[in-house]
Amino acid sequence: MSKKFYITTPIYYVNARPHIGHAYTTIACDAVARRQRMLGSDTFFLTGTDEHGQKIERATQGTGKTPQHFADEVSGEFRALWDRMGLTYDDFIRTTSERHKEGVQALWRKIRENGYIYKGSYSGQYCVFDELYVDAVGPGAPCPECGRPTETVREENYFFKLSAFQDKLLELYASKPEFIRPETRRNEVVSFVRSGLRDLSISRSTFKWGIPVPDDPGHVIYVWMDALSNYITALGYGSSDTRKFEKYWPADLQMIGKEIVRFHCVYWPAFLMAAGLPLPNAIVAHGWLLFEENKMSKSRGNIVRAETILDAMGSDALRYFLLREVVFGQDGSFSFDALVQRYNADLANGLGNLASRTLTMISRYFRGEVPYPSGTAARKPADHEIAQVAQRTISDYTALVDQYQFSRALESAWTLVAAVNKYIVENEPWTLGEQPDELSRSRLGTILYTSAEALRIITALVHAIIPDSTARIWAQLGLGDIRKFPLAELQWGQLKLSTKLGNVEPVFPRADKTTIERMQAMEEQQRPGTVSDGKQDAAVATQAQPASPALQTAAPPVPKAGAAAADGKITIDDFAKVELRVGQVKVAERVKGADKLLRLEVDIGTETRQVLAGIAEAYAPEMLIGRKVVIVANLAPRKLRGLESNGMIVAASLEGDKPVLCSFLEDVPVGARLK
Ligand code: MSP
Numbered sequence: 001m002s003k004k005f006y007i008t009t010p011i012y013y014v015n016a017r018p019h020i021g022h023a024y025t026t027i028a029c030d031a032v033a034r035r036q037r038m039l040g041s042d043t044f045f046l047t048g049t050d051e052h053g054q055k056i057e058r059a060t061q062g063t064g065k066t067p068q069h070f071a072d073e074v075s076g077e078f079r080a081l082w083d084r085m086g087l088t089y090d091d092f093i094r095t096t097s098e099r100h101k102e103g104v105q106a107l108w109r110k111i112r113e114n115g116y117i118y119k120g121s122y123s124g125q126y127c128v129f130d131e132l133y134v135d136a137v138g139p140g141a142p143c144p145e146c147g148r149p150t151e152t153v154r155e156e157n158y159f160f161k162l163s164a165f166q167d168k169l170l171e172l173y174a175s176k177p178e179f180i181r182p183e184t185r186r187n188e189v190v191s192f193v194r195s196g197l198r199d200l201s202i203s204r205s206t207f208k209w210g211i212p213v214p215d216d217p218g219h220v221i222y223v224w225m226d227a228l229s230n231y232i233t234a235l236g237y238g239s240s241d242t243r244k245f246e247k248y249w250p251a252d253l254q255m256i257g258k259e260i261v262r263f264h265c266v267y268w269p270a271f272l273m274a275a276g277l278p279l280p281n282a283i284v285a286h287g288w289l290l291f292e293e294n295k296m297s298k299s300r301g302n303i304v305r306a307e308t309i310l311d312a313m314g315s316d317a318l319r320y321f322l323l324r325e326v327v328f329g330q331d332g333s334f335s336f337d338a339l340v341q342r343y344n345a346d347l348a349n350g351l352g353n354l355a356s357r358t359l360t361m362i363s364r365y366f367r368g369e370v371p372y373p374s375g376t377a378a379r380k381p382a383d384h385e386i387a388q389v390a391q392r393t394i395s396d397y398t399a400l401v402d403q404y405q406f407s408r409a410l411e412s413a414w415t416l417v418a419a420v421n422k423y424i425v426e427n428e429p430w431t432l433g434e435q436p437d438e439l440s441r442s443r444l445g446t447i448l449y450t451s452a453e454a455l456r457i458i459t460a461l462v463h464a465i466i467p468d469s470t471a472r473i474w475a476q477l478g479l480g481d482i483r484k485f486p487l488a489e490l491q492w493g494q495l496k497l498s499t500k501l502g503n504v505e506p507v508f509p510r511a512d513k514t515t516i517e518r519m520q521a522m523e524e525q526q527r528p529g530t531v532s533d534g535k536q537d538a539a540v541a542t543q544a545q546p547a548s549p550a551l552q553t554a555a556p557p558v559p560k561a562g563a564a565a566a567d568g569k570i571t572i573d574d575f576a577k578v579e580l581r582v583g584q585v586k587v588a589e590r591v592k593g594a595d596k597l598l599r600l601e602v603d604i605g606t607e608t609r610q611v612l613a614g615i616a617e618a619y620a621p622e623m624l625i626g627r628k629v630v631i632v633a634n635l636a637p638r639k640l641r642g643l644e645s646n647g648m649i650v651a652a653s654l655e656g657d658k659p660v661l662c663s664f665l666e667d668v669p670v671g672a673r674l675k
Contacts, residue, residue, distance in 0.1 A: 005041040006248040007033050008231050010256050010264075011050040011093065014074035015059035016298035018081050020318065020334065021257075021289045023306045024326070027319050028286065028406065029255050030087045034464035035401065037088075038487035044248045046234050047082065048093035049075040053223030054128050057209040067209050071096055081306060085315045086467065093234040095211075095226055104221060104229045105214045106238025107275055112214075116161045116274040122201040125150035129299070130259075131223045133201055140623040145259070147665040157201040158213060160225075165270040166197045172269060178282055180265050181404070182329040185258060185285045189265045200267065228268045232277070251280040258285045284404055287331040289322070294666075296334070301527075304334060308522040312515055316466040317343045323406040323465055336516045343511055347469070350417045351458065352508030355473050357424060358451040359504040365433045370452055370478070370499040371445035378442035382423055383450045387492045389419045390457050394490055397461050406465065413461050420454045423447075452477065453495040460490050475502045579634035580650065580674035581605070582664075588621035594641050600624065600649070604633055605671020612645035618658035630662040630674060 009029045012022050026047055033045035051071040060070040075094055082089060093100060111117055125134040127143035127150050134143055139152045172179060173190050180186040203219035204210065210220025229237075231254065235245035256264050261283075269279050288295040291302045309318045321339045324346065326332025362368060373383070393416040400409035424447070432444040456477055463470040463482050474482035478499045586608060587601035596614045598621055611631065630650040637646045651659035 002040050002042045004248055004252075005033075005036040005043045006235075006251045007036070007043070007045050007253045007255070008251055009047040010260060011048040011095065011227055011230050012078055013055065014049050014051050014071045014078075015056050016303075017074060018078050018306065019296060019298070019303035020306050020309070020322070021296040021303070022078070023081070023085070023318065024289050024322050025255055025257060025286065026082060026087055026089075027085075027322055028328070028404070029253075030089070031319070031323060031406065031464045032253060032255075032404070033088055034467060034483075035487070038460075038464065038483065038485060040486060040488060042247075044091070044235075044244070045089045046091050046093060046231065047087075047089045048091075048230055048234065049078055049095065050223070050227045050230075051075065051094060051096045052210040052220070052226050053131050054204070054207055054209070055131055055223075057207055058128065068096060084310065085306065085318075091234050093230045095230060099236075099239060100230060100233045101211050103233025103236075103238035104211050104226050107229050107232070107271070108221060108225075109214055110275040111160070111271065114274055114276065116164065117158055117202070118161070120157060120159045120199075120201075121155065122157045122159075123154045124152070126153040127151075135198060138623075140619050142663065147663070149660050149663060151660075153206070155205045156219075157205065158203040158216075158219060159199045160202045160271070160274070162197045162200040162267070162270055165273055166193060168273055169193050169197075169266060169269060172279065179279070180261070181282060181284045184329075185261050185265070189261060192262060193266060197266070224263050224267060225271065228263065228271065231268075231280075250278040252282065254280050254283045256283065256285050258287055261285050286328055287326065289326065290331055290333045291335075293333070295331075304523060305526060308519050308526075309339065311522065312519045313339070313343060313511060314468065316469045317347065317511075320347060320410075320466050324410045325407070327407045328404050336519050339519075340511045340516050343508070346414060346417075347466075347508040348510045350414060350421070351469075351473075352506065354417055354421050354424075354451070354455055354458075355476070356504070356506055358448060358455055359476055359501060361429055361433065362448050362452060362501060363504050365429075365444060366448070368501040368504075370495060370497055370501070371448055372497050373446040373449035374442040378439060378446050380427075380443075380446075382427065383446055386420060386423055386450050386454055389416055390454050390492050394457065394461065410462065410465065413458055416454060416458055420451055424451055449495070449497075453492065456495050457490060457492065460485055460487060469507045472505075472507050476504050476507075478502050576675070577634075578632060581631055581633045582668050582670055582672040582674070583609070583629050583631040583633075583647075584670045585624045585627050585629060588624040590616060590621060591641055591643065597641065598624070599643060602629065602631055602647070602649075603670055604631060604647075605669075609633075609646045610644060611647045611649055612640045612643055613649040613651075615649065615651060615659050615661065619661070627661070628664065628668060628670070 007029050009025050012018065029045060029047070033043050036043040049071070056071065057067050060067045063070060079092055108117070122133070125137050125139065125141060126132070127134055127146065127148060129148045130143060130145050132143065132145060134150050137144065137150060141150055142148060143150050170190065170193055173186065177186065180189055202222040202225050203213050204222060205219045208220060210223060211226050213219040213221055231251060232245060232249055235248055236242045237245045237249070254264060264283050272279050290296065291304055294300050294302055296303050306318060317339065321342050325338060325342055362370060373379070393412055396412040397409045400412060427447050429444050429447045432440045432447070455473065456479070459470045459473045459477070460482070463474070471482050478501045581604050583602035583604040585600050586603050589599050591597040591599050591612065596616050598613050598616045598619070600611045600613055602609050602611050609631070632648040632650065635648050637644050639645070650662040652662065653659045
């Protein structure tokens with residue numbers, strides 16, 4: 001019987017549209033799932049969307065849509081994008097689906113039955129962005145994870161006895177070192193748990209967008225408990241059909257981004273232990289994809305959409321870049337220049353060149369049939385060396401990819417690409433092809449067999465990473481459907497003599513500067529305030545993938561800089577009139593007789609300003625001393641309660657809620673201008 005392999009991605013929040021950061025995790029899982037299928041495992045690959053919670057509820061405010069409508073739309077976009085990229089997930093779970101709700105409530109009941117849930121009340125800080133209870137900080141303090149301001153929450157909640165699992169978790173980490181990878185993450189988790197676990201609030205009662213707590217519908221289940229359960233509800237846990245759950249659980253690999261390690265490596269195993277369920281075998285955390293030096297995320301406004309790269313270069317270019325360029329587990333930077341450079345160097349010049357010259361010469365000199373390698377006279381040590389490098393590459397690549405070291409694995413595969421390209425250049429088969437004598441022909445046969453066999457090995461190895469182009473090379477080699485190849489048996493010498501090649505055509509057309517410009521223009525069009533209204537997203541996501549990489553598609557119109565304002569929009573020149581600067585609060589005090597007003601003295605680098613701000617209900621004055629704020633520095637002065645206000649502090653105001661001061665994740669110098 002074949003071994004089973006269950007692999008999961010995190011489920012993606014629907015408050016933001018998909019970008020290549022989300023694609024990164026899903027592509028990595030897809031590559032693992034494809035490889036496992038080629039190795040003969042009965043593979044189940046799960047992904048989906050995380051649709052409940054305060055963060056999503058707030059994201060819908062002011063959109064005129066219900067949270068469900070909003071979630072339907074964005075979840076549909078994730079799925080359409082994954083389909084367009086040919087990602088081979090077996091199931092897509094949505095947390096607003098009935099099957100999920102049923103399973104989460106069953107898990108809750110089980111944990112309650114086992115005595116790990118009790119009622120209490122929570123009073124403390126909550127970070128809506130991370131959907132995280134932050135115990136150790138006071139009102140108004142920033143979230144220690146993301147730096148955004150936390151909100152004070154006081155509500156009656158159900159609690160999970162997390163504290164009861166501290167020792168069991170530590171035992172787990174000690175006895176199963178491969179449970180959390182890489183080691184740096186494991187160490188972080190161990191020290192977090194060692195520092196002491198407090199019970200965890202697992203319900204919310206001040207908003208409604210969630211799954212009701214069984215037997216107490218005034219509460220909704222904490223969104224992380226809801227979300228984490230997806231890994232078992234998708235398999236039918238808690239339903240009348242638990243066959244998949246019995247077959248596939250526990251997961252063999254749960255891949256996540258490094259920011260959600262605590263939820264997956266502390267809360268999740270504790271919930272499972274409390275319910276008496278088996279634990280996943282491995283949780284592997286990767287680093288972040290950075291763009292313009294910061295984590296790519298909607299809130300920073302520095303995202304790159306996958307559609308742009310698919311349109312311009314095809315899905316394999318993106319897959320190869322992400323898995324080759326970013327050292328798995330560490331942060332890595334994305335740029336269009338680096339994408340094109342990597343594509344040209346490794347795919348167009350490297351593998352593409354190897355495939356096209358080998359296959360073209362077999363077509364030309366041997367009428368498209370794989371030639372015989374010579375057994376004797378026409379054999380040289382260089383041929384044997386290639387066979388050895390190939391055998392070594394199979395074992396190196398396998399060991400590295402099994403450790404999810406994609407970048408190093410690909411690096412090892414490309415040592416073989418480089419070795420064979422060098423071998424071809426040094427042995428000049430094109431010269432031999434022009435010689436009529438027997439020995440030259442025999443030598444030519446050996447060189448081309450050696451090259452084609454190495455090409456076959458590389459193609460089989462990296463198929464899971466670049467599936468479309470390798471499927472085409474495999475077909476050109478005359479080998480049929482690559483997905484059916486039993487990868488575990490791969491070794492030198494399996495290419496059969498006289499194999500008839502398929503139609504030989506280039507697989508990786510070169511990209512150039514115009515490709516970069518086109519991608520930049522496409523992204524520019526999507527940024528707020530440019531010509532596009534964003535509707536293009538949906539159109540692009542449903543458009544069929546072109547058969548060959550779309551390097552020849554026409555450039556979309558480039559929006560003109562400084563175009564005239566229309567429809568109530570302002571021009572960049574209008575925006576430039578507003579002088580926004582970073583300031584630091586030096587003095588903060590209440591204004592007598594004004595409940596909402598604080599008098600602040602703010603250092604803006606060149607001077608200290610007195611500013612009156614209507615934030616007294618949200619911030620105690622002592623919390624503000626030393627805090628960096630954003631100030632509109634060129635606002636005409638005005639008097640309030642007899643005091644002059646020279647500028648305005650920028651804050652987000654949520655309807656009916658308290659203002660939240662604008663702040664930065666990174667340290668910024670006082671006086672810096674926002675533009
Ligand atoms: N909904 C939660 C996860 C719940 S899992 C039970 C969540 N969602 S998320 O959409 O914010 O992020 C999900 C995952 O997307 C991250 O863990 C990470 O794998 C991936 N990424 C999102 N942005 C990313 C980058 N900029 N870089 C790399 N991965 C990124 O957290």
